[in-house]
Amino acid sequence: MNLAKFPRRGYVSTPTPLEAAPAFSEALGGKVNIFIKRDDLLPGTSGGNKTRKLDFSMADAIEQGADTIITCGAVQSNHCRLTLAWAVKEGMDCHLVLEERVKGSYKPEGSGNNFLFNLLGVKSTKVVPGGSDMMAEMEKVAEALRAEGKKPYIVPGGASNSIGALGYVSCAQEMQQQFFDMKLKVDHVVVPSGSAGTHAGMAIGMYATNSGIPVSGINVSRTKDVQEAHVYKLVEETVELIGDIKGGVPSEAVECFDSYVGPGYSLPTDSMIEAVKLLAQTEGILLDPVYSGKAMAGLIDLVRKGHFPEGSNVVFLHTGGSPALYAYLDTFQ
Known part of the structure; x- marks a missing residue:
């Protein structure tokens, strides 16, 4: 894929860290190894994807x-x-x-x-x-x-149109170079799935480079069928914009889980509160209550249910958003 043909401003000049989360992994039973792609540390006021x-x-x-x-x-x-x-x-x-x-x-x-x-x-x-x-x-x-x-x-x-989704096609390429440099075999990537640009871009980037790494989205608002159709529509639009992906990307490359939305978008859930507190108290990393918190709640539940085989290396894409925590003080106090 030739993303260099598209203009960009150069806001992202260096890769964001890909960090192991050993204490967090151990708190979840130690059978799955969790890594966190720190896009919460991207440039821009208070960071984020x-x-x-x-x-x-x-x-x-x-x-x-x-x-x-x-x-x-x-x-x-x-x-x-x-x-x-x-x-x-x-x-x-x-x-x-x-x-x-x-x-x-x-x-x-x-x-x-x-x-x-x-x-x-x-x-x-x-x-x-x-x-x-x-x-x-x-x-x-x-x-x-x-x-x-x-x-x-x-x-x-x-920024979830075909132009914006290019940012996460690029991120998938960046991550694969990090996997290579770290000698890390990654079995799965988990992302928050909302407006769809991040999820669509990652699905394209991982599939079109023949990585063999599945990408799962944890929904923050819509039901599974609606969100998968929403993400895949953007996948098709972005593939058309890129123009040099032979055969396109199949709909099977888009997978969503919708059990962690709770009563609605931005409304707190017990599992989100647990996820935010657990990651903060094991790794010192802040999640947000709307996107990354609910997505991490989904990852935690999938690990506990044995969705990922023992010994799997799973990467969680941290999309940022911690400033929103301060609007939810009553939820955490």
Whole structure:
């Protein structure tokens, strides 16, 4: 795959660490070896996986002559934080459209990412009800900005379109070089699965390079069948954009588990709380309560159920998001 033909800004200049988690693995019974790909340590304000996607998305915006970025997410969106941060770095205005998926959850003076939106100097924040057509809402903002003479560029939620997914096709290649350098035979990769860009990119990157390493997504919102179709649609769009993957990627390369969502997106679960506390208290690594926490809860349960054969080396892709923890103090205290 020739990803060099696509413009990018160079936000990711060195590989993120791939760390063994021996104490965590031992706490889960010691039969499976857990490794953590530390994309929570990516550049950008407080880190996180969206930087890989925005490396390509922001380059596309700049190539199209944009001077303003518009994006969307939930009220504690890590994606919105990082999009805003990179817009600041590029000297561009940034406007956010936030979806209040849980009624009453938006707090203008809230902690976590809400606080960082304001600290970073967001130009405007529009809050819309859960279930709104987010692309249509962003287009309304874009139309008003065009009337003011601005040149806005819309980054979809999670930067999860074919351009953004390139960031995780690239990450899969990066990880395979790390496996080689570490002399590490990896049996499985587990990723959070939400807006789908990370999951789709990883599935493409691992399959199209003939790695033989399966990728499983732990859902944070949708049911298994809906999420698998959502991810695979983006796989097909991204494969078409790349253009040189013979035979494409089969739908069987996309696997999701949906038992760890709980009552809904961003709503705490006991298993998420356990996962966040366990990793913090064994490895000193922070997860977030919305994505990586629920995904790690899924990994923990799969290990305990014997889903991975004894002796397996399993890599968990840590997508970041720890600033959101501070909006969930009551959950952990």
